[in-house]
Amino acid sequence: MNAMTQIGEPPELKKFSGLQRAAALMLALGQEHGAPIWQQLTTEEIRELSSAIAQLGRVPAAVVEHLLISFSGEVSSMSTLHGSFETTERLLAGMLPDDRVKEIMEDIRGPSGRTMWDKLSNVSETVLAAYLKNEYPQTVAVILHKLRSDHAARVLSELPRDLATDVVMRMLRMDTVQKDVIQQVEHTLKSEFMSNLSRAQRRDPHESMAEMFNALDRTTEESMLTALDARAPESAEKIRALMFTFDDLGKLLPTAIQVIVRNCNKRELALALKGATEEIKTLFLSGMTERAAKLLRDDMAAMGPVRARDCEEAQGNLVRLAKTLGDRGEIILADPKGDEAVIY
The missing domain is CATH 1.10.220.30 (Flagellar motor switch protein FliG, alpha-alpha superhelical domain)
Structure with missing residues (x-):
């Protein structure tokens, strides 16, 4: 978005940051025309852009028109592009030695593909830290080394202080992590942590309802449970038993x-x-x-x-x-x- 032409810019455009301009453009493109672009974004980029759209407020017509004209001008001047692991690997192969390309692609994908680390990056830091505090400090250091720095920092802050300090010391002394070590850690995470997490996430709906009822005021709570007693007495009993x-x-x-x-x-x-x-x-x-x-x-x-x-x-x-x-x-x-x- 920063590359948009500066010619004929409406004065109101100066009030919009690059992220806000991108948000306004995606809002203007709408669902049909914007869908191909949304599909190319990462989860984090979608969150960031969605948040910007939600807080955008009113955008002057002149700004919208300028963004659309600039965008269409840039798109029409280039051929169709499609970013993927394969196109990235071909691009790097023309500039770097084979072993360096292999190392970079494995770092992006992970030896077993990028799905494992993508999933891990979406796990709550509290949940991940609760699992890692029982692991060897060296294993924790390897895992945090592979996570995004902001997510790793949040996980680190949730660990017991002595363990966190030990992990930081090991990360400071860490050289390039060997591929077989990464593969072993990935295997452990998949077989133990991710599989257990998947099972834990399949919650009994009565548990979710009990949490919701806990948040109600007492009058509404009693009214809802009484109504539920008449229509689904077994469910009402389960919810009461689960409520704290x-x-x-x-x-x-x-x-x-x-x-x-x-x-x-x-x-x-x-x-x-x-x-x-x-x-x-x-x-x-x-x-x-x-x-x-x-x-x-x-x-x-x-x-x-x-x-x-x-x-x-x-x-x-x-x-x-x-x-x-x-x-x-x-x-x-x-x-x-x-x-x-x-x-x-």
């Missing part, structure tokens, strides 16, 4: 309560406990220092009467915080269905 509610926080270990207290908004905690049972109030207050517990009691007393809806909203936020901490592995959330099982 504010009352279930009372089953957490004292250490988990302490972590929640350290991470929560104290005003919201006071509001949540205002409408809680005495057992849960005692549990949370016992997880605090004597001074902090006294301050919280004072805050609750100073609130006076509060709306039940506000208490329920604060309790819902506390449940969501607990589940987030569970996702990070900082606490263990007891499964309402059993004393021994865990859901995180």
Whole structure:
């Protein structure tokens, strides 16, 4: 887009960055004419361009006209192009020695093709880090070396500090990784991590519904479950069993309560406990220092009467915080269905 001709530019064009110009052009081309271009973009490029389109706002007609004229002028002056692994390899073969071309193409594709590393780059850093923290530091270093730097950085920040430091030291000392090492790592990732991830992603729809119901206010939640009782009683029972509610926080270990207290908004905690049972109030207050517990009691007393809806909203936020901490592995959330099982 930066190569577009500067002749006859409308003054409004200066306000648009290169990405915004590309977004405006793709919006103007529409679904039919833009589809061939979208198909050539990577997932990351599609995300970036889609985000720019969503935030574009109004584009003056003069700018749209200029972008279309410039684009059609450039396209008409060149022959049809098609980028692929094969055309890339042919291009490099005319400039570099065979062994260098082979090395570069294997780095792009990966010894087993690029699908493996493409899939890995789309895995959440939290999920990937949870798997890697049990691997040898050298293996982790090889994998992070193959990931995009921004994704590798996010994964690194999720690893335990000592392991992360060890991995960084190994990455600093790493020379060119041998092909058989990469193949072995890819095989392990495919057979263990990706296959397990695929199975884990085939979730029971009742689990997703339970999470959604957890996010509802209590009145709506009870209304929906009552309606579901009449139409699909078995499903309603499964959803209730899978839901993690504010009352279930009372089953957490004292250490988990302490972590929640350290991470929560104290005003919201006071509001949540205002409408809680005495057992849960005692549990949370016992997880605090004597001074902090006294301050919280004072805050609750100073609130006076509060709306039940506000208490329920604060309790819902506390449940969501607990589940987030569970996702990070900082606490263990007891499964309402059993004393021994865990859901995180």
